[in-house]
Amino acid sequence: MLDLYSVKGQIDHMMAEQVDRPRQAQLIMEASLAQLERWSEDWQALADKIDRSSTCWLLPVIGEEGLRQSYPLPVRPQRxxxxxxxxxxxxxxxxxxxxxxxxxxxxxxxxxxxxxxxxxxxxxxxxxxxxxxxxxxxxxxxxxxxxxxxxxxxxxxxxxxxxxxxxxxxxxxxxxxxxxxxxxxxxxxxxxxxxxxxxxxxxxxxxxxxxxxxxxxxxxxxxxxQDLTNALRLGLCPLEAADCDHCPWMAEPSARTQDTPSQSVDRAEEDLPCGAIDGVGDAxxxxxxxxxxxxxxxxxxxxxxxxxxxxxxxxxxxxxxxxxxxxxxxxxxxxxxxxxxxxxxxxxxxxxxxxxxxxxxxxxxxxxxVVRGADRESFYRYLREAFVRHDIDARVSSKSRRKRHAAV
The missing domain is CATH 3.30.2170 (archaeoglobus fulgidus dsm 4304 fold)
Structure with missing residues (x-):
């Protein structure tokens, strides 16, 4: 039996998070646009940092067109x-x-x-x-x-x-x-x-x-x-070359050095330096x-x-x-x-x-x-008829037969 009281509490908790989501999304978007503007002129420095870094994210190779450049619609050939x-x-x-x-x-x-x-x-x-x-x-x-x-x-x-x-x-x-x-x-x-x-x-x-x-x-x-926004996330990392597998802001107490910020221990991912724009897509x-x-x-x-x-x-x-x-x-x-x-x-x-x-x-x-359900049924019906016509011994499973002739 479903514990509806427990489910109701979980739904209420979900709704509380949903109410705050638009505000969080707006903050993430503003941070993303700020980073895009920051690196729009100095995109080569970000490209170099991508080359030096080792991350767990998929990063783009930034080409000669840079980061923020846009191009208007060309004319389509008549033919x-x-x-x-x-x-x-x-x-x-x-x-x-x-x-x-x-x-x-x-x-x-x-x-x-x-x-x-x-x-x-x-x-x-x-x-x-x-x-x-x-x-x-x-x-x-x-x-x-x-x-x-x-x-x-x-x-x-x-x-x-x-x-x-x-x-x-x-x-x-x-x-x-x-x-x-x-x-x-x-x-x-x-x-x-x-x-x-x-x-x-x-x-x-x-x-x-x-x-x-x-x-x-x-x-x-x-x-x-999130290739592009991952690059912007990388730009937020204070390190010259990021290494996600050894991120000092995610280090356990035993792994900390004297240079590791003390407030980094057990910090949630959204609180990492790169977490300000986590989760936003390129589009x-x-x-x-x-x-x-x-x-x-x-x-x-x-x-x-x-x-x-x-x-x-x-x-x-x-x-x-x-x-x-x-x-x-x-x-x-x-x-x-x-x-x-x-x-x-x-x-x-x-x-x-x-x-x-x-x-x-x-x-x-x-x-x-597209192959629709009726096409699939016709395919298997013809297949079964072909086996019978050529006198080849083959059988469908009991499960398949039962599904086609369901009893009430």
Whole structure:
């Protein structure tokens, strides 16, 4: 039985914290903007401090554009083609008749300035062979949902590169726009051979586009990243070179030296020198800076997995698309090519405007990709019929059968 009296007390406590949250958020925002202004001219000193420091946060590589610089919306070329993809999947189900899984990639080519109709379709891929369903050496393990997600992300990018390259080769000036990050975060910490298997295909796709000077960009709606604000937090640290693992303001009594402030013992994280702007995202700060259509400076990500990206290491910027501040990620060769960077900037804003706040090409690709509940039921029904038709002995689990024929 639920102890409602206890729950009520906890809810009241939560409400007390919620009431004070706007005031705290305002204080954090003011501190963040003050730090941004402080380092706007002396950004190279902050960049040097980032290089010297060892932190537990993800920090950006500050480039030649500095920290606070913003750029107005460029004019979109009259004639341009947008290629986009998105993916969905039917995960493997051990209770079903087969442990196979399916990935469906929706794609679209939108032509502007030519009068041509868009190309929209989807491409399903069924994975059923042993090498698709089992991973690992020695003891085999069933493919996880995480692995299916990684494979889907890879297919989205390789299909996008194929689509955009084909459009370019037919004479269309093309931009490849992906949904989400171009950084394969899920590969961090995986075995080297596993990482290389997926990265080789993805980087080959990027290289296909680089050779053709077709820019590729990843669009992140409502980004929660704190790369930029983490740099501002670092700027608050009194030390010349921060070392979060040995922070003197978090030292235990036994670890203190005569130079360690006595009030540092057991201090909460928000009371640390860097805690004044803890928890605020890049987008929230830049909303106070960027005008509609404008973009921020370009930064390079320091994600560990990017050490294996070679010339395709990922940079990012933020852009005010009207409804929100979006994060846009591009390979370094796009970031270092001003005409390509301007093209991505213009196309992203134009697509978001046409899509009422979200790029229309990504919305359409999603609609082509999505696998709904009815699609999943049809897939497994056809699968069961195929097993029966070919006289292959296979059974669903009792659990799956019970769920389909639930008793009252």
């Amino acid at each position: 341009v083609t947008i290629a986009s993809t998105d993916g969905s999947q039917i995960f493997p189900d051990r209770h079903e008749i087969s442990p196979c899984y399916l990935i469906n990639i929706g794609y679209i080519l939108l032509h502007y300035g030519t009068g041509e109709q868009p190309l929209m379709s989807s491409r399903p891929s069924l994975f059923h062979r042993d090498q698709d369903l089992f991973r690992g050496r020695g003891r085999r393990g069933a493919v996880s949902r995480e692995l299916v997600g990684i494979r889907r992300s890879l297919l989205e990018l390789t299909e996008l590169a194929e689509l955009a390259a084909a459009a370019h080769d037919e004479g269309y000036p093309t931009v490849a726009l992906a949904d989400g990050s171009l950084i394969m975060w899920t590969l961090e910490g995986k075995p080297r051979g596993f990482r290389q298997e997926f990265l080789e295909s993805m980087l080959s796709a990027f290289e296909t586009l680089r050779r053709r000077r077709v820019p590729v960009a990843g669009y992140l709606s409502r980004p929660g990243a 929230a700060v830049l909303r106070r800076i960027l005008q509609p259509g404008g973009r921020s400076a370009v930064f390079e990500s320091s994600a560990r997995i990017l050490a294996e990206y070679g010339p395709h290491s990922i940079c990012f910027f933020y852009v005010h698309v009207g409804e929100e501040i979006a994060r846009v990620e591009v390979p370094k060769w796009v970031a270092e090519d001003p005409p390509l960077l301007d093209l991505v900037h213009a196309v992203v804003c134009d697509q978001a405007d046409k899509g009422q706040g979200y790029p229309v090409s990504l919305s359409e690709a999603h609609e082509k990709a």
